Amino acid sequence: MEVQSLGGVGEVTGSRHLVRSGRARVLLDCGMHQGGDTVSRLRREALRVKPQRLDAVVLSHAHLDHSGALPLLVNRGFRGPIWCTPATRNLLAIMLDDAANLYFRDLEQVNLRRRRAGEKPWEPEYEQADVLAVLEQCQVLDYHRETEIADGLHLNFLDAGHILGSAIVELHERRGGPSRTLVFSGDLGKSDSVLMRDPEVPARADLVLMESTYGNRDHRSLTDTVEELAGILDQARRERGNLIMPAFAVGRTQELLFHLGCLYHAGRLKNWQVFLDSPMAIEVTALYSQWLDALDEEDQRLLAHYRARTLEQFLPPLRLCATVEESMQINRIDQGAIVIAGSGMCNGGRVRHHLKHRLWQERNHIVFSGFQAAGTLGRQLVEGAERVRMFGHQFAVRAQIHTLGGFSAHAGQSQLLAWAGAIDGGPHFRLVHGEETALAVLREALVEKGIAAEVAVRDERVQC
Numbered sequence: 001m002e003v004q005s006l007g008g009v010g011e012v013t014g015s016r017h018l019v020r021s022g023r024a025r026v027l028l029d030c031g032m033h034q035g036g037d038t039v040s041r042l043r044r045e046a047l048r049v050k051p052q053r054l055d056a057v058v059l060s061h062a063h064l065d066h067s068g069a070l071p072l073l074v075n076r077g078f079r080g081p082i083w084c085t086p087a088t089r090n091l092l093a094i095m096l097d098d099a100a101n102l103y104f105r106d107l108e109q110v111n112l113r114r115r116r117a118g119e120k121p122w123e124p125e126y127e128q129a130d131v132l133a134v135l136e137q138c139q140v141l142d143y144h145r146e147t148e149i150a151d152g153l154h155l156n157f158l159d160a161g162h163i164l165g166s167a168i169v170e171l172h173e174r175r176g177g178p179s180r181t182l183v184f185s186g187d188l189g190k191s192d193s194v195l196m197r198d199p200e201v202p203a204r205a206d207l208v209l210m211e212s213t214y215g216n217r218d219h220r221s222l223t224d225t226v227e228e229l230a231g232i233l234d235q236a237r238r239e240r241g242n243l244i245m246p247a248f249a250v251g252r253t254q255e256l257l258f259h260l261g262c263l264y265h266a267g268r269l270k271n272w273q274v275f276l277d278s279p280m281a282i283e284v285t286a287l288y289s290q291w292l293d294a295l296d297e298e299d300q301r302l303l304a305h306y307r308a309r310t311l312e313q314f315l316p317p318l319r320l321c322a323t324v325e326e327s328m329q330i331n332r333i334d335q336g337a338i339v340i341a342g343s344g345m346c347n348g349g350r351v352r353h354h355l356k357h358r359l360w361q362e363r364n365h366i367v368f369s370g371f372q373a374a375g376t377l378g379r380q381l382v383e384g385a386e387r388v389r390m391f392g393h394q395f396a397v398r399a400q401i402h403t404l405g406g407f408s409a410h411a412g413q414s415q416l417l418a419w420a421g422a423i424d425g426g427p428h429f430r431l432v433h434g435e436e437t438a439l440a441v442l443r444e445a446l447v448e449k450g451i452a453a454e455v456a457v458r459d460e461r462v463q464c
């Protein structure tokens, strides 16, 4: 068996690895690169693999940096199965549809400008029909149900505990002789996070492709982070203010709702109204509620204790704002509103409207709970900008800006090291899905523990 990393090398986006075994060819993940606008990004996105030559795709989880290029792959002729867990397929339907809508809307605007400038409009890189085809080609497989997916290649999923449906991929090559095992970690969840179970550990492996997002550091503890959030709420109540929480629709939002639910039941959310102002996050939250059985047992028991059959019921002051009218009504509330709205980095979505209304008042608090990429409005705010530009106007930043460090959906360094050390068979590690420093520091830490590890090199073929 041989692995070639085509993307997700020296970077956290664009995850894509090609496995060759005999005549079988399997692609692990088919992610999009992020950064820049959707339209030019898709024009730049090269698949770097012949779709017709692939026997199958195996998808670790639904995040777009792992799944976003699937419509492109299908558009270019891939007709084989896309293996994923049942919950990943459900999530994928929501995420690919949302991404496609944004893409078609942006492309229309770009083409309007191009036509006005007397230039030829750009053809779409994929169509809505390709998104539907991706979902039809999905072949679902539960955790721990090993199955043969190509000649001599057997697939097994383990729970990665990162987002709903996320999987660690085990590929076993069984073809006479001793079997060989390739493990692809996908994105590994944080062991003390809420809702998600702890990442499972594969029994043995010969080669492991391991994510390294936080390879260079540990996160702040979850308890400290929740206390910090409670402290911000107390301060905001004294100041008669509001909280704006820019949040990612998948995973982070559901965890925040759960934490707010815990604060509510502890009597620490008195007189607050919580608004979930994002149609996509509302849809994803409903999906999490449908899949409660697959989530952390302790958290399931807590929900049951408060007779909550869904995440939404666990937080009684929660109001879901699906329509634009409902979203605009939040502006009439003078104090005591917690508004959770996308996008997580404030580079689009409804959160910008709430910032427009609240950013210039000192009594309001903007609470970030995720990574803010360079070039985004979120990054400017986190870095202490005094004025920002939105909707063609300048806004003074008077509201208080906070960053909560402990709500990550990724394992920190100590946890990655423990996970790697627990796999039998003396596997070699190839480090992927991380930025330069994280990769280098994690490699050194692994080698120090006597574990063979290299930073993956793009396109290099590695034997398993």
Ligand SMILES: [Zn+2]
Pocket: 061, 063, 162, 187
């Ligand atoms: Zn992910």
Ligand SMILES: [Zn+2]
Pocket: 012, 015, 063, 065, 066, 187, 433
């Ligand atoms: Zn990822």
